[in-house]
Amino acid sequence: MAAPLSAWPWENLGIYKYLLYGPLLSKVLYTRIQEGSFKDDWCLHILIICAARAVLHQLWSTFVNMLFLTSNLRINQQGYDFKQIDKEWDWDNFILLQALIASMACYMYPPFIENVPLWNTKGFITILTLHVGISEPLYYWVHRCFHTSDLFTKYHSIHHSSPVLHPFTGANATFLEHLALTTVIGIPIIGSYMMGYGSRSMIYGYLLVFDFLRCLGHCNVEVVPHQLFDALPFLRYLLYTPTYHSLHHTDMGTNFCLFMPFFDAIWKTLNSKSRELHKKISSSAGKDRRTIPGFVFLAHVVDVTSSLHAPFVIRSFASLPYTTRLFLLVCWPGAFIAMLMMWAWAKTFLISFYNLRGRLHETWSVPRFGFQYFLPFAKEGINKHIEEAILRADRLGVKVISLAALNKNEALNGGGTLFVNKHPNLKVRVVHGNTLTAAVILNEIPKDVEEVFLTGATSKLGRAIALYLCQRRVRVLMLTSSTERFQKIQKDAPIECQVYLVQVTKYQAARSCKTWIVGKWITPREQSWAPTGARFHQFVVPPILSFRRDCTYGDLAAMRLPDDVQGLGNCEYTMERGVVHACHAGGVVHLLEGWSHHEVGAIDVERIDLVWKAALKHGLKPV
Template identity: 35%
Template structure:
């Protein structure tokens, strides 16, 4: 927001001068600075997305350290300290020194009256390119380039070369040109070895694969490979996203034509390597019959690809029984996470509850929750006769605990997909909403992902499945033992988000 306040007067002023003046009085170069700024933003974002994608994928990766989003907060904190006049040197001050050094060639062109917008843009682009390349965390400079022209080794640094400056601290000081490190004997002895190792590093094989999908066309910007500022706020829609509709549209066309899953994230839990793959299909497409074949094909292709890589377990956002039936000899274990979702929902309902309202589409999880509650003697209320008949038909022995009602006056709501906003507003004040769907209502979800230690039940289920070494699939109409999964999840350190009943019509909860 501060950057908007700083830049807004200049943007308005430069635009006004361009529009109001004409002829020789019009200063186009002053206005073109805005275009240069926008180009630098785009250039840097391309490198950020590419770096995070390649880091998640693993081939050519230099450092295995994960991305911590607290670093973004630290940058803001350092900036605040700098502006309030801190007495110690902060990393932000280094950027001022860098800017002063990089400004020397520009100052030379100004003094010799040979400067131009083109030369300025080309020089800044080169600086940004080299700086981003040095910090991209994957090796991309081919070995044949140095074999073809050996002196280039001392005239251009590589990402692996500069990474040693950040890990060893007292070596590889020179930016862009290693020849100065060679002259002053500050070149790290392991530079060549790290370069060769990183260049030969192959794509990482995960132990657990989480398969997810996009929700809306704009959701691609919320992925870790998108905008870092949006990655923690899945439901946030900023005004500038509307300005990016041309990019959004072409991303839709690209996913439509290319149509393959892609890596978006990686994690490590104990000794397990975890990856997240995204299917280039949107939430709406999962409800369209004519899209079923294409979606099933993408999921099946992802499962086969994971099988070939030797993945132990795969978490699906859908049931996955179809793919296990088609490939009965799969070594990979397909887990849809239903049992853990049921366990969390049951253990979130406050003790002493005698009646709950079940709303949303009747899914595998909804049936399991209703059945478990009825066995405990807790009444499950439905508002539609067709839902009531489906439930009674599924477990007739407990139908006495099923209630068909017309009133919304219930304090505990179990909500899934299909709950309309109009129905939600009918809930009395103080109602506790407990979502059990993959994508709960916007105001029924805990979406604050900072610090990055919040995970969905569907993802955790696959991790626990792999940690326990369970051999059975959990997909289709099969479900693991709810109590066994719940206890194993707690033993591995996962804790459910505590939901308090002191909630109005806009509750927050997250599995």
């Protein structure tokens, strides 16, 4: 049974909890309709403050997850996993709680908010005095009380259960704890008003600065330069740092302060390692102190809206499979401007990482969008960015770098062959991962299938699938208008199997074939030639539209990562949690097996079964 006041009153409402803001919004709209303008209404101010606080937390979250900016200053190098993200999903409960308390206070005591000036200098001095003299020591002792065994187990352990600090971690606490925190926040505000020094700017300023400092302490990125404390030593007792607060989560008997280490110093709970650790991490600015990853997956953005699925945009959205949502349309203009900025200042950047069996795996992204790969004049620039990423990985000592779908396009760079030929002494292994992609698709096809229809038949994957199936005595209808390319593939098959490869030039040839393998995007009209009950397997990006209700559609080739993955907190495009594209998984297998060859260019059909068995051996599973 849960402890009293540990659960939130609206815990079971889910997203409908935001309806509790309804009365405030209704009051604002009613005033607007009745008086023809937005007057200085306390309901309006409460809503604006709530929105500003939410935006402030989101901006901190965005900054923290910009690994290409913050990776060398991270205190804990571990990633945010799905478990932590889910646990902190309702981090904004405290904003709703304080909004409801503020609205009740203003309703019950109207003089509190009447004739309040915009600015009052004495109010800022008063609220600062009350904060330092009352709120700071009060929080210190309340915090220490929550660390006693009984209260910690029932309440405070939730806050400490997040393995890696994040701005949302500071807000992740029980209902009782936030009631106590609301008291700590409310005392300086109410005290200033009762003394006659209240102002609107004071409320806005105090709440936003309070939230800013809370996010600062929980951001896991050391942003306070140690030189500041070297020049002004007394400041280290007036302002805590992310490093300082992180020690409280590793050594819970120390560093209890709200924002001012002065109170830890006078009550002898100051962690002796605080200054040393702060200087060590702060000195890493401009240096790369990350553990060198064993594997890098070089991704790319599919389109403008999918760029909003990056972990540094909205963490909760990135932790779910990508799907089109209404807010994406609202954010599209901003994402488009960001795309233009990336064109102007374009560098490969780190977007996520996770650990698999003690080896750090990172995802880097080429700052190019899907449609750019099909612009003839963009080819050279894209290859330049991919080459720079490969050379950077080589300098760092990365073992394997795997190329995502369009980064290994045959027309772009020959499936990575261009880079291997240009730099024959590369230590990093360049992998397109298509061998495992082919294995995944082939293992989806029932063993008793006698005929398949294959589009994209002369691509790397199409060729490998056709050659593999014909050796299984499966008749492959290869859709291609190029007789020359078809015959070249047919000659690669054993003589006795060549009869199973059949060239077709129209979709009508597959009207009786129930197994379609789609490697080239097909329209709903082209799908209409498939018979009822057909199954569409596919290896085309983006996936084809599920147009036929009387047919079934396979997902893009993918594999589920092993259960011992740590720090994985974002979904790969439309894939489920813990699932990655097969080409990504192919690079992982390459690393785990310790293979020393490059996997570029044409797929070695003889290795398909070998790679598949290796993937299963290492705990990867078909979806």
